[in-house]
Each structure stands twice: as C-alpha cells, then as structure tokens.
Amino acid sequence: MAVLTAAALALTACGGGGGGGNAGAPATTLTIGQLQDLVSFEPTDAHIGHTMPYYQAVYDTLIRRAPDGKLEPMVAESWKYNAENTVLTLKLRTDVTFTDGTKLDAEGVKANLDHFKKAQGRDAYQVASMGSVAVVDPSTVAITLTAPDPAFTYYLSLAAGLVASPKALGTEAIKTTPDGSGPYQLDTKNTVKGSQYVFTKRADYWNKDLQKFDKITMKFLADATARTNAIVSGQVDATLLDPKTGKQAEAAGMTLTSSQVDWAGLLLVDREGKINPELGNVKVRQAINYAFDRKTILSQQLLGEGTPTNQVFGPESGAYLPDLDNSYPYDPAKAKALLAEAGFAKGFTLKLPSIVGFEAILAVIQQQLGDIGIKVQIETIPLANFVPDVAGGKYSAFYFQLYQAEPWVAINQMISTSALYNPFKSTTPELATMLDAVQNGGDKSAEEAKAVNKYVTENAWFAPLYRINQMYFTNKKITVEPQLQQAIPSIYNYAPAK
Numbered sequence: 001m002a003v004l005t006a007a008a009l010a011l012t013a014c015g016g017g018g019g020g021g022n023a024g025a026p027a028t029t030l031t032i033g034q035l036q037d038l039v040s041f042e043p044t045d046a047h048i049g050h051t052m053p054y055y056q057a058v059y060d061t062l063i064r065r066a067p068d069g070k071l072e073p074m075v076a077e078s079w080k081y082n083a084e085n086t087v088l089t090l091k092l093r094t095d096v097t098f099t100d101g102t103k104l105d106a107e108g109v110k111a112n113l114d115h116f117k118k119a120q121g122r123d124a125y126q127v128a129s130m131g132s133v134a135v136v137d138p139s140t141v142a143i144t145l146t147a148p149d150p151a152f153t154y155y156l157s158l159a160a161g162l163v164a165s166p167k168a169l170g171t172e173a174i175k176t177t178p179d180g181s182g183p184y185q186l187d188t189k190n191t192v193k194g195s196q197y198v199f200t201k202r203a204d205y206w207n208k209d210l211q212k213f214d215k216i217t218m219k220f221l222a223d224a225t226a227r228t229n230a231i232v233s234g235q236v237d238a239t240l241l242d243p244k245t246g247k248q249a250e251a252a253g254m255t256l257t258s259s260q261v262d263w264a265g266l267l268l269v270d271r272e273g274k275i276n277p278e279l280g281n282v283k284v285r286q287a288i289n290y291a292f293d294r295k296t297i298l299s300q301q302l303l304g305e306g307t308p309t310n311q312v313f314g315p316e317s318g319a320y321l322p323d324l325d326n327s328y329p330y331d332p333a334k335a336k337a338l339l340a341e342a343g344f345a346k347g348f349t350l351k352l353p354s355i356v357g358f359e360a361i362l363a364v365i366q367q368q369l370g371d372i373g374i375k376v377q378i379e380t381i382p383l384a385n386f387v388p389d390v391a392g393g394k395y396s397a398f399y400f401q402l403y404q405a406e407p408w409v410a411i412n413q414m415i416s417t418s419a420l421y422n423p424f425k426s427t428t429p430e431l432a433t434m435l436d437a438v439q440n441g442g443d444k445s446a447e448e449a450k451a452v453n454k455y456v457t458e459n460a461w462f463a464p465l466y467r468i469n470q471m472y473f474t475n476k477k478i479t480v481e482p483q484l485q486q487a488i489p490s491i492y493n494y495a496p497a498k
Contacts, residue, residue: 026496027477031217033227033239035488037194038220040175041186043112044121046159049403049487056491057199057216058099059180061161062090062109063153067493069316069484071153075104075163075181085148085442092139095206098165099178099185106135111166113143116159119170125412126155150408150438150445183211183491195220212495231473238474240488243303246471254473257489258305259482262401263312265464266352266365267414270396271426276350279396283342285460289328290335291372297364298466305469312414312462313453314404316484318446324457335372347373353395354380362399393423401468405485407449408438415456431455 036050046055064074076090096104110133117127129149134142145152155161168179176193178186184199191197199216219236221227228245230236232252241249250256268288273280294308310327313319339345350369354362366376381389390398402414402421414421416435434451441448456462470487474480481493 026498027237028214028496029217030213030215030238030478030494031219031236033221033230033236034218035222035227035240036220037222038197041178042121042175043159043162043164043169043180044116044119044124045175046162047122048158052158052486053488053491054197054218055159055162056182057184057197057218058178058182058186059162059164060096060182061158062156062163063161064492065154065157065483065490067481067483067489071157074157074161075109076156079153081442085150085440086145088143088145088152089136090141090143092141093206094139096181097204097206098168098181099202100165100167102165102167104163104181105138106141107138108166109133109141109163110135111169112163113141113160115169116162121159123159126158126160148440148442150441151406151412154406154409181206183207184216187215210492216491231475234475237478238472238480238494241471241473243305243469243471246305246473247303249473254475255479257472257474257480257482258469259472259484260307260314260404260467261470261485261487262403262468263309263314263464264306264361264399264401264466264468265462266397266399267390267421267462268397268460269390269393269421269423269426271459271461272424274393274424275396276348278342278344278348279350281342281344282459283338284344285463286328287335287338287342287372288369288374289460289463290331290338291368291374292328292365292463292465293330293368294465295330297361297368301361301364302466302468305471306466307469308466309464311453311457312402312404312464313407313410313449314467314485317404317407317410317449319407319410319449319453321450321453324453327457328460328463332368332372339373345373347375349375349377350397351377351379351395353386353389353398354378355383355386358399365399387420391420391423403485403487404467407446407452411435411438411449411452415452415461426461 038051038054039045060075062076064072066072075093075096077093078091080089113133117130129145129147131144131146136142163181165179168174177188183205185202187198187200197218201211201214205211221230224242224245227239228241228248231239231249231254268279268285270276270279278284298304298306298308309325311324362378369376412419417425417427437448438445477497479495479497480489483489483493
C-alpha cells in the first residue's frame with residue numbers, strides 16, 4: 001500500500017472546542033474521523049488502508065486479523081493447506097446470514113472469490129495466485145493456487161476476503177446499499193456520500209462480541225486541522241493526526257495510540273543504470289545512504305515521531321534484523337569517498353519527482369545529497385501522475401512512504417520482478433534463489449525473508465530514512481487497540497471506555 005498521507009495534509013486554520021467526552025455511562029455510539037472517502041460499497045472497490053473500516057462495518061471477511069496481526073477465524077472457522085501449500089481448504093461457519101436474509105454457504109464464498117478475481121479491482125493482486133475455487137460441500141471450499149503464496153491467508157483478512165450476498169454481487173445497488181454479513185448495516189437515510197456514513201447494529205448478527213456499539217458513524221474529514229478540531233470539540237471520538245496537529249489534541253487531553261506502519265525514504269530503482277548510469281554502481285547507492293543525517297531529518301520533519309532506519313522491513317514483520325538499522329550511519333566523508341571509488345568524484349545529477357506535500361522533505365534530501373556532490377533536480381508532477389510515473393520507470397529514484405507489510409506482501413510490492421515499485425525489474429540469480437525460498441518456505445517464510453532484507457540493504461536498493469509513528473487519537477469515551485501494520489485500527493478494535 002502506498003501512502004500519500006503527506007499530500008493529504010493541507011492545513012487550514014480554525015478554532016477548537018472543549019470536548020473530549022467523559023467516562024460516565026459507557027458509550028453506545030462511535031464516531032470516527034476518516035482521512036479518505038469511500039469509492040463505493042462494491043467489495044471489488046475495497047482497498048487496503050484508510051477505507052477498510054467502511055467495508056468492515058458491513059462485510060465480514062473470511063479470516064480476521066487480531067490487533068497483533070495473528071490470523072483468527074471469522075466466517076472461516078478453520079483453514080488448512082495441503083503439503084505443497086497449493087490448496088487451501090476453508091471450513092465455513094453455518095450460522096452466517098446477509099442483510100437480505102440469504103444464508104452464507106460454500107457456493108456464496110466461491111461466488112465472492114470468483115467475482116473478486118474477475119472484476120480486477122484495485123486490490124486484485126491479492127488473488128493473483130488463485131487458480132480456482134471448488135465447493136467441497138455446503139460448508140467447505142478448496143482454493144487451488146497456481147503457486148505457493150505465503151500472503152494468501154493474510155489477503156483473506158482484507159479486500160479479497162470480504163463476503164457479500166451472492167444476490168447483490170455485481171449489481172449497481174450494492175455500490176450504495178451494501179448487502180453483507182457484517183456486524184452493522186448502512187443507515188441509508190442518514191448517510192450522505194462524501195460526508196458521513198452511518199451504520200446500525202444488525203439484530204441477527206452471528207457474533208455479538210464484535211458489536212460493541214449500537215451505531216457507528218464515519219465522517220470524511222480530509223483536512224488534518226479539521227480532524228483535530230473535530231476530536232477536540234467532541235464531534236468525533238477517534239481520528240488519525242500528525243505530529244503537529246497531534247500536539248493540539250494532546251493538550252486537550254486526548255489519548256494517543258502510536259504505532260509504526262510506514263517507512264519513508266528513497267527507492268533507488270534504477271539499479272541497472274538505465275537512466276542514471278551512476279545508480280548501476282552499488283557504491284553510489286551506498287554513498288547516497290551514507291549522505292543522510294536521519295536523526296536530524298526526523299527531528300525537523302516529524303518532531304522526532306519515528307525511528308531512523310536503514311531497512312525496509314519493520315520490527316513486527318518477521319524479516320527484521322536489528323543490526324541493519326545502523327548499516328549506514330551519517331558519514332558524508334565516506335559517501336564522497338565511495339563516489340570517488342565508483343568513478344564519480346565530481347558527482348552527477350539525479351532527478352526526483354515531487355507532489356504536493358513532499359516539498360519540505362525533498363528540500364532536505366536535495367541539500368544533503370548536494371553536500372556529497374549529487375545535484376538533485378526536483379520535478380513537480382500532479383498527484384494523479386505520481387504512481388503511474390514512478391511505477392512506469394520514468395524516474396531512476398523517488399521519495400515515498402510504503403507500509404512495512406508481511407514479508408511476502410512487501411516483497412511483491414517493491415522487490416520481486418513483478419512488484420509495482422520495482423519498475424526496472426531488477427534482480428540477480430542470488431536474490432531470485434532467496435525469493436524462491438521465501439515463497440516456498442511455508443511457516444518459515446518470514447524467517448527466509450531475513451536473507452532478502454540483508455541482501456537489499458547491503459546492495460542499497462533503497463535509502464530508507466525512518467519509520468514513521470502513526471498518531472491515532474481518541475477521547476475518553478472509548479478505547480482502541482492499534483492494528484499491526486495499519487495506520488488506522490480495524491473497527492473491531494474499538495470499545496466503550498469502562
């Protein structure tokens with residue numbers, strides 16, 4: 001998941017109220033300030049990240065992720081792979097119904113998975129390895145994969161795992177009136193698209209423990225200051241803020257829940273030197289890594305809310321290696337020496353794309369690379385062009401934020417030859433062998449990914465700067481648990497304060 005948070009945080013000034021809630025009678029309602037709006041309620045429009053809570057309210061997933069990332073039963077009571085990790089058999093609950101009264105069964109689950117694959121929506125990559133789905137019996141499906149996919153069960157806890165009524169799949173109606181098996185149903189009379197979405201508790205839901213509130217309202221508030229004022233004044237109970245706006249929320253007595261989700265830094269994608277011949281030399285890529293004073297940058301850019309790092313796998317990923325965080329300490333003299341050893345003592349020019357919100361960090365990158373002799377040209381492009389351009393190989397390097405996902409997810413996001421953010425399809429025989437070990441590693445997949453982490457760090461495929469603290473604030477009416485590898489919690493993680 002690429003996070004364009006910085007671009008979305010344009011600020012406007014307005015005053016704050018004196019809310020914050022109280023710890024009187026337990027809350028029966030929850031109001032969340034959302035950073036992003038919803039495309040539609042069609043499950044194939046679902047996308048990992050900020051919009052998932054809309055879908056979680058009305059759709060169950062086949063598998064559920066606990067706050068610590070552990071996969072737990074949901075619609076699927078249990079699941080098991082065959083010995084080759086190519087056939088996944090799901091045993092389904094038999095007491096699940098949709099809002100239209102239809103009972104969920106294996107045929108319905110197959111219909112959902114086939115529909116998701118055929119539609120090729122935003123997160124279609126999640127079922128890229130799915131070859132076919134077979135109904136074994138009314139409560140059992142068997143999914144055959146074209147190759148082992150260590151992330152497939154993880155994906156079934158996200159968009160690919162959403163289950164809607166087979167009667168509604170593919171209809172126009174489902175885009176505005178969802179028909180799912182989730183804990184809540186949309187209150188269409190009180191919902192205003194682009195503004196607020198209201199959900200009420202379903203009377204016949206199979207798991208009462210997941211219905212902690214009678215009503216959930218999600219308000220779309222793109223502006224960070226608007227979200228700050230909304231939580232301080234009591235208009236919302238929970239929302240995501242940034243280090244600067246978070247100071248106001250903290251001063252007003254809001255509760256901070258912090259977790260690290262994204263890493264931020266440069267992706268040095270032209271490892272073959274097709275645009276910038278200099279980047280084809282590993283010493284140049286390593287020199288770029290030595291050029292950054294990460295601690296100072298973090299302090300200036302994010303008021304210290306994060307952790308300097310030199311690796312792209314996070315501590316909870318299973319592929320993390322603590323020693324790699326200090327692979328490239330700030331050493332401009334060493335950076336210059338490496339450039340000289342590579343034959344570029346006089347430096348070179350590097351063009352980086354910029355979008356709204358990236359100006360401040362790119363100015364620092366420009367200055368610190370300039371200190372070692374690399375002249376950075378910044379090219380401002382429209383936000384809508386950013387992903388197509390960088391994924392299309394228009395630039396040899398670019399600054400971005402990417403989430404620190406499960407190892408196989410991260411690999412297929414930025415390291416494998418099919419990864420969106422590996423536009424030049426960089427690889428080596430040595431790395432290919434490592435990736436094959438991860439894909440076929442079964443339960444040891446994450447452990448195998450440590451070798452991949454070490455390889456791409458030592459070969460300076462990236463120049464990470466830091467892991468960013470996601471700052472989620474709540475008032476005193478509710479409590480919330482952070483969700484591993486998500487900027488915002490799943491809706492199951494909220495509860496009335498006691």
